[in-house]
Amino acid sequence: MAALVNVPPKAKRGAVVEIKALMSHIMEPGYRRTAAGELIPRDIITSFTCRLNGAEIFRADLFPAISANPFMSFFTIATESGKFEFEWIGDNGFVANAAANITVE
Amino acid sequence: MRLCAAAFIFAALGALPVLAAEIPAADRRSGYSFMSSDSKAMQDDDTANPGMLAVLEGETLWQTKQGDAGKACADCHGDAATSMKGVAARYPAFDAALGRPVDLEQRINICRRDHQQASPFPNESHELLALATYVAQQSRGQPITTGDDSALAPFIAKGRELFMQRQGQLNLACTNCHDDNWDKHLAGSAVTQGQPTGYPIYRLEWQAMGSLQRRIRGCMTGVRAQAFDFGSPEMVALELYLMSRAHGMPLETPAVRP
Numbered sequence: 001m002a003a004l005v006n007v008p009p010k011a012k013r014g015a016v017v018e019i020k021a022l023m024s025h026i027m028e029p030g031y032r033r034t035a036a037g038e039l040i041p042r043d044i045i046t047s048f049t050c051r052l053n054g055a056e057i058f059r060a061d062l063f064p065a066i067s068a069n070p071f072m073s074f075f076t077i078a079t080e081s082g083k084f085e086f087e088w089i090g091d092n093g094f095v096a097n098a099a100a101n102i103t104v105e
Numbered sequence: 106m107r108l109c110a111a112a113f114i115f116a117a118l119g120a121l122p123v124l125a126a127e128i129p130a131a132d133r134r135s136g137y138s139f140m141s142s143d144s145k146a147m148q149d150d151d152t153a154n155p156g157m158l159a160v161l162e163g164e165t166l167w168q169t170k171q172g173d174a175g176k177a178c179a180d181c182h183g184d185a186a187t188s189m190k191g192v193a194a195r196y197p198a199f200d201a202a203l204g205r206p207v208d209l210e211q212r213i214n215i216c217r218r219d220h221q222q223a224s225p226f227p228n229e230s231h232e233l234l235a236l237a238t239y240v241a242q243q244s245r246g247q248p249i250t251t252g253d254d255s256a257l258a259p260f261i262a263k264g265r266e267l268f269m270q271r272q273g274q275l276n277l278a279c280t281n282c283h284d285d286n287w288d289k290h291l292a293g294s295a296v297t298q299g300q301p302t303g304y305p306i307y308r309l310e311w312q313a314m315g316s317l318q319r320r321i322r323g324c325m326t327g328v329r330a331q332a333f334d335f336g337s338p339e340m341v342a343l344e345l346y347l348m349s350r351a352h353g354m355p356l357e358t359p360a361v362r363p
Contacts, residue, residue, distance in 0.1 A: 002161040006152035024158040027312070068312035069155040 001025065005086055007100040011078035019050065019058075021072045023088050023096060029064035045090035048072055052102075053082040062090075078104045128284055128298055133354055135302045136362055139295035144309070148361040156238060156307040156359025159314045163239025166232060172223025178236075181220060185243050193241035194249050194356050197345045199256040206260050208344050210237050210316060211336060228335035234314045238305045241358035249302070249356060252349030264346025267339060273330030279343075282324075294363065299324075301347040303360020310363065317344050 006020040023045065030042025042064060050058040058074050086098045137145065151157050167178045167185055182188040197206040200215075207215065213236050214225035226233035252261055268279045282291070283299035290296065304317040311319075318340050325332040333340040 002158045002165075004152055004157055004161065020152045022153065022155060022158060024155075024162070067309075069158060071153055071155070073153075 001094075001096045003086070003088075003096055003098040005084070005098045005100050007084050007102050009101070010103045010105065013078060013104050015078045016075050017078050017102070018073060018075055019084065021048070021050070021086050021098070022069060023048075023071075024069055025088070025090065025094070027062075027064075027066055027068045027070065031064065043091045043094075045070060045088050045094065047089045049087045049089075050074075051085045051087075052076070053080065054085075078102065080104055127350075128287070130353065133300065133351065134287075134298055135300050135354060135357060135360075136295075136297045137303070137357060137360060139297045140361075140363065144361055144363055148303075148357070154307065154359060154361060156305075156314065156361060159235045159238040159305065159307070159359060160242050162231070163235035163237070163242075166236050167239060172217065172221035174220065174222040176221055178216070185240065189240045189243040191244050191247050191250075193237075193358065194244040194247045195251050195253065197251065197257075197341055197348065199254050199260075201256075205338065206257055206341050206345050208318075208341050209240060210234075210318075211341070213237060213240065229316060229319055231314075234305050234316065237316070238314060238359050241305065241356065244356045245358055246355050248353045249348055249351050251345065252352060257345060257349075260342050261346055261349050263339075264342035264344070264349075267343050268346050273325065273328035275328040277328045279324065299347065300351050300354060301344065302351055302354050303357040303362065305358065306360045306362045308362045314359070317347070 002024045004022040008017050011017045025045050026043060027045065028040055028043040030040070030044070032040045034040060044064055044066070045062045048060045048062060048070070049056060057076050060072060062070060081102060081104045084100050084102065088094070088096045137148065140148075147153050147155075164185075170177045170180070179185075193209055196212065197208040198212070199205070200207045200212075210228070210233055213233065217223045217225050226236075251257075271278045271281070279299060282296050287296050287298040301317050304320070305314050306320070307314055308320075318335050321340065321343055322332040322335075333343070
């Protein structure tokens with residue numbers, strides 16, 4: 001599964017930085033039926049987490065009404081250099097990870 | 106396109122003569138220019154454009170060895186940024202061996218079959234769309250040159266004929282909407298000029314990537330016509346006509362469309 005994360009590579013200490021994360025996923029809501037009338041089972045991402053150097057800075061729960069390929073955008077304050085780690089967890093054992101580094105000066 | 110929407114304008118369009126006035130080069134506009142600022146922003150930002158996920162997946166496939174030949178696209182074509190630059194901007198192209206035009210997806214499947222000795226990807230499959238998007242993205246910003254090859258002339262003429270021909274229960278031709286009424290709305294959607302500049306596209310209504318053929322089939326179903334099959338000669342002729350009609354317009358792949 002492809003993920004696209006965007007973190008500014010450099011930031012001034014105390015600056016507000018935007019973090020963007022796009023994840024490839026069908027987000028099948030579980031309410032639709034096939035042409036033959038059979039229910040298409042739910043297959044969604046249920047949780048998204050972002051950590052900086054191991055400490056959680058953002059978390060979101062996702063629900064069936066969220067579109068395919070969910071896009072998350074949020075802000076944080078640049079406090080220290082390090083590694084942002086992103087994790088998506090979902091139905092059918094779905095797990096995907098991505099990471100990006102930031103240098104705070 | 107929704108059926109009721111097409112029925113809604115049937116009364117208005119059905120009564121008009123076929124004007125079939127082709128759009129002058131100076132007035133050609135991509136579907137992009139009709140979009141809301143939110144959709145434009147989504148297309149413009151490579152970190153928010155969901156089509157970029159298909160580009161990433163296509164890049165991975167480009168590097169992956171496949172088939173009995175055990176070869177990756179990259180083994181023969183090297184760096185796509187060089188070898189594939191401008192290629193999508195001149196497709197569909199004339200295939201001398203087949204004696205007819207093939208579109209980009211078909212060309213990719215020919216390489217899979219003949220050069221990788223692998224089974225072709227199904228139409229609209231995730232993999233085929235990802236590879237086509239990756240290849241086409243290498244031509245982003247390049248002017249469309251499809252049709253410069255004179256061997257294509259009779260096929261373009263065929264595509265034009267199909268574009269001008271009324272069809273379906275609503276008895277509407279592509280030209281009735283996309284040449285004659287492109288500046289109007291159809292139940293809230295801009296009709297647009299039906300320009301093929303962004304394919305494969307990420308369509309918000311589909312929540313997925315889709316090919317130009319899928320888009321055309323949507324319009325055909327909208328006028329309650331029997332849509333041409335994927336990969337049929339009629340479909341490729343229509344694609345070819347649309348691309349030659351957009352001659353000189355920059356390719357936008359991966360575009361976002363409502």
